[in-house]
Structure formats: C-alpha cells, structure tokens
Amino acid sequence: MTPKIPDVLADLAGLVARNAMPDVDPAERASALGLSSMLFSIAAQEWDRAAARLVEENGAVRALLAEAPAVLGEGELAGRLWDLSAGRDEDLRISALETSNAALRAALIELHAAVEALPGDAARRLDAAIWAELRTSTERRQIAGAPV
Amino acid sequence: MSHPLDQRLAAYAAGRMPDARDVRVEGLSRISGGASRETYRFRLIWTDPQGAAQERKLILRRDPPASLIDTERRIEFEAYRAFHGSAVPVPQMLWLEEESDALDHPFFVAEEIAGFQAGPGLLWGEPYAGSLEELGRRKWTILGEIAKADPAALGLTEVMEPVALDACWRRELDYWEGVLDEDEAAPLPIIRAAIRWLRANPPRPALKLSVVHGDYRTGNFLYDDKGAIHGVLDWEMAHLGDPLEDLGWSFNPVWSFGRGLAGGLLSRRDAVAAWEASSGLKADLDDLHWWELFNCVKGQAIWVSSARAWIDGGNREPIMVYPSWALQNAQDRATLQVMERL
Numbered sequence: 309m310t311p312k313i314p315d316v317l318a319d320l321a322g323l324v325a326r327n328a329m330p331d332v333d334p335a336e337r338a339s340a341l342g343l344s345s346m347l348f349s350i351a352a353q354e355w356d357r358a359a360a361r362l363v364e365e366n367g368a369v370r371a372l373l374a375e376a377p378a379v380l381g382e383g384e385l386a387g388r389l390w391d392l393s394a395g396r397d398e399d400l401r402i403s404a405l406e407t408s409n410a411a412l413r414a415a416l417i418e419l420h421a422a423v424e425a426l427p428g429d430a431a432r433r434l435d436a437a438i439w440a441e442l443r444t445s446t447e448r449r450q451i452a453g454a455p456v
Numbered sequence: 457m458s459h460p461l462d463q464r465l466a467a468y469a470a471g472r473m474p475d476a477r478d479v480r481v482e483g484l485s486r487i488s489g490g491a492s493r494e495t496y497r498f499r500l501i502w503t504d505p506q507g508a509a510q511e512r513k514l515i516l517r518r519d520p521p522a523s524l525i526d527t528e529r530r531i532e533f534e535a536y537r538a539f540h541g542s543a544v545p546v547p548q549m550l551w552l553e554e555e556s557d558a559l560d561h562p563f564f565v566a567e568e569i570a571g572f573q574a575g576p577g578l579l580w581g582e583p584y585a586g587s588l589e590e591l592g593r594r595k596w597t598i599l600g601e602i603a604k605a606d607p608a609a610l611g612l613t614e615v616m617e618p619v620a621l622d623a624c625w626r627r628e629l630d631y632w633e634g635v636l637d638e639d640e641a642a643p644l645p646i647i648r649a650a651i652r653w654l655r656a657n658p659p660r661p662a663l664k665l666s667v668v669h670g671d672y673r674t675g676n677f678l679y680d681d682k683g684a685i686h687g688v689l690d691w692e693m694a695h696l697g698d699p700l701e702d703l704g705w706s707f708n709p710v711w712s713f714g715r716g717l718a719g720g721l722l723s724r725r726d727a728v729a730a731w732e733a734s735s736g737l738k739a740d741l742d743d744l745h746w747w748e749l750f751n752c753v754k755g756q757a758i759w760v761s762s763a764r765a766w767i768d769g770g771n772r773e774p775i776m777v778y779p780s781w782a783l784q785n786a787q788d789r790a791t792l793q794v795m796e797r798l
C-alpha cells in the first residue's frame with residue numbers, strides 16, 4: 309500500500325499527540341481522529357497478511373513472466389522478463405517484498421501489452437492467465453467494507 | 457475560543473464591504489472532508505450604514521499547501537457563479553481572492569446553504585432512506601440540466617478551455633494518464649490495461665459541448681429528507697467536454713457504496729432515463745461504457761495523486777492517505793467490473 313504503512317503510522321502518532329492538547333478546535337479534532345481511526349483499521353487488516361500476499365503474488369507474476377519466451381519468441385523484452393522470472397524472495401521484510409513486487413508488476417504491464425498485440429492461441433491463453441492473476445491480485449488486497 | 461483566521465478574515469471582509477462597520481467573524485470552524493480545498497463555515501457579523509446589526513452564514517474555501525487535485529479556483533468560482541439562480545442549485549459566490557496576502561493561500565467566500573446534509577453515510581438510515589429514489593431522480597435530472605446548459609451563454613467559454621467535439625475524450629484521457637505517469641508510486645497493471653483499451657476503442661464525438669462538473673457523485677450535493685437537492689458542490693474539476701463524462705463518473709462503482717445501485721440511490725436504467733429526460737440528449741450505451749471506464753482511470757489517478765501529495769510532504773493530512781488506502785483497490789475492482797473481467 310502507498311503511502312507506506314510505517315510512514316503513515318509514524319505521522320498519525322504525531323497527529324494523535326497534537327490532538328490530545330486541550331486547545332484544538334473540536335471539529336478539527338473530530339475530523340482528524342475519525343480519519344486516523346479508519347486508517348488504523350486498514351493498517352490492522354494489512355499487518356498480518358502483507359508478507360504472505362506479497363510472496364504469493366510475486367510468485368504468481370514470476371510464473372507469468374516465465375512464459376514470455378514461449379509466447380513472445382526471442383528478443384530483448386522476452387529475455388528481460390525471463391531473467392526477472394528467475395528471482396526469489398529471500399529478504400522477507402515487507403519493504404523488500406514491495407520493491408520486488410513493483411518491479412514484477414511493471415514487467416507484467418509490459419508483458420500484457422505485448423501479448424495483447426499478438427495473434428494466436430498461446431497469446432490468448434497467456435492473456436487470460438494475466439487477467440486471472442490481476443483479478444486475484446485485487447482479492448488479495450481487499451479491505452473490509454470496501455465499496456467494490 | 458477564537459480561531460487564528462478570525463481577525464484576518466474579518467479584515468478582508470471589511471475591505472470588501474466599505475459601507476459596513478464593526479465587521480467581525482464568529483464561529484469559524486473547519487468542515488471535515490475536502491481534500492482539495494480547506495473548507496470552513498463561519499458567521500460574518502457587521503453593522504450596516506443605517507446602524508442595523510447584520511449577520512450572514514458563509515463558507516470559506518481556501519487552497520491547501522498541496523492538493524488532492526490541481527485545479528484553478530477561478531474556474532470553480534465562475535462555475536458556481538454561472539449556475540446560480542438556474543435549475544442547477546448552487547450557493548451564491550461572494551468574493552474570490554487569488555493572491556496569498558490575506559489568508560496565506562488563495563480562497564473564495566460563498567453563502568452557506570445551511571440545514572442540509574452532504575455526507576453519504578447518513579443516507580441509508582432514517583429519515584433519509586425512504587426518499588432515496590426521489591433523491592436519485594433529482595440527482596440525475598440536475599445532471600441533465602448541467603449537460604443541457606450552453607457554456608457560451610453562461611460565459612464559461614471565457615474561463616474554461618473549449619475543445620472540439622471529437623477531441624473531448626483524448627484531451628481528458630491524455631491529461632489523466634499524464635497524472636498517473638507523474639504521480640503513481642507503484643505500477644497499476646489493471647489501469648494500464650484499461651488505458652490501452654480506451655485508446656483502441658475511442659467513443660464517437662460528443663453530442664454537444666457541455667459544462668462537465670467533473671466530480672458529480674453522491675456526497676457532493678446537499679440533500680434533505682424529502683429527496684430534494686439544495687446545492688451542488690465541489691466544482692473544482694469543472695471543465696468543458698462531453699456530457700457523457702459526468703454521467704460515466706456518476707456510475708463509477710466506487711460511488712455505489714456497496715449497495716448495487718447507481719450512486720447508491722437508483723437503478724442505472726432509471727438514472728439514465730432521468731438524465732435523458734432533462735438533458736434532451738440520448739446516452740449511447742457504447743459511448744457511455746467508454747466514459748465509465750475512463751472515469752475508473754480518472755478515479756485511480758486522483759487516488760494516486762493524493763498519495764503522492766502525502767509522500768512528497770506537501771500535505772500530511774490523513775485525508776490524503778485515506779483515498780489511496782481505501783479506494784485504490786476498490787477502483788481496480790471497479791475497473792475490472794466495467795471491463796467485465798470480474
């Protein structure tokens with residue numbers, strides 16, 4: 309999630325402390341604490357699952373990138389995506405997993421655009437697999453009470 | 457307890473009211489929400505030339521240090537002013553101040569339309585729940601009135617940049633894709649796929665050049681418990697363009713509040729019918745689909761921008777984090793839904 313949770317929590321700590329002072333306008337205090345409460349709630353939901361979902365998603369995206377040479381053929385893009393697919397999540401800090409995730413999802417965008425432009429059954433199968441992963445990626449990130 | 461802005465705002469008001477004496481501000485307090493402008497309500501109290509005491513409830517909308525969206529306050533001010541007194545209910549605008557001397561940032565002052573609600577959270581309970589259909593019909597009837605209005609006759613082509621009918625879609629898509637390019641903090645594969653689809657399948661030229669409110673949704677108008685609307689608010693993204701753009705934004709699934717109805721209020725078919733009846737326009741379903749998907753892209757760009765403003769330190773209000781954390785994934789899912797991939 310962006311902004312990153314540790315940065316936001318550190319900032320909210322200061323905000324809560326400021327709102328503990330007696331001279332804060334009640335309406336502004338209510339607004340600040342109400343929003344802070346909602347953000348704490350979302351952070352709490354993300355706390356336990358974040359590492360697991362990032363590891364799962366990074367693996368799923370690497371599996372899709374590994375298909376690139378078979379569908380795109382030889383070339384710079386296919387080679388680069390193949391190289392990325394060989395990575396592993398050895399550092400399990402969330403910040404490290406998020407860095408890998410961003411690189412992998414940026415590569416997935418390139419793969420998706422390339423596959424869309426190709427004819428043939430292999431391209432259509434990979435396109436469908438990419439959409440399936442994108443759908444699953446939104447399920448991994450869902451928060452309670454989301455409108456969609 | 458006085459607010460730090462009380463005396464400065466009173467001094468500014470006194471300068472704008474040369475015949476008034478003893479001008480003062482009371483009850484200044486910030487209204488929650490408003491990620492693109494700081495919004496305050498206050499009472500302005502003065503003595504008129506005849507010696508009579510006067511009081512008026514007003515709203516102050518001041519630019520924050522960094523905003524969720526970058527907008528021209530003059531455009532917002534003129535949009536309100538253009539529709540005041542028309543079939544589109546809006547508050548009366550009083551003063552626009554584009555310099556930062558008076559209150560540190562540019563601002564405008566408007567009348568407060570008091571006694572009504574804006575927040576969607578109250579709608580689903582009593583005493584409002586019984587009038588949701590009527591409120592929905594009013595909502596899309598008023599949107600049709602905005603679509604029907606002639607921007608030139610309103611004087612808005614002087615402050616809003618006109619666009620050719622066949623270029624409306626491209627101008628908006630280019631702009632919001634540019635915002636994503638500039639502000640995204642993490643890749644957005646679903647939104648990028650949507651943009652590719654939008655470019656490959658453009659809509660037909662707009663039926664007319666309309667004023668586009670830009671953020672016409674449940675939550676941006678003042679309602680009562682009879683289903684009436686007393687003020688359409690938050691015109692900061694107003695521009696000229698395809699009237700279907702506003703209709704598409706009003707159908708963005710993130711504004712359904714999980715209720716399965718357009719805007720949480722009305723069936724989509726009834727909403728389109730109300731819009732068509734008042735606008736006199738026909739909403740082509742393919743073109744409307746394009747604008748719905750476009751508005752998913754626009755929505756995501758706005759949530760991404762709010763995160764960027766927070767990350768870069770320009771605005772550390774918690775409301776800048778909330779859209780990103782609470783709505784980015786919902787907007788991705790809405791995009792999948794509109795593309796029939798969910």
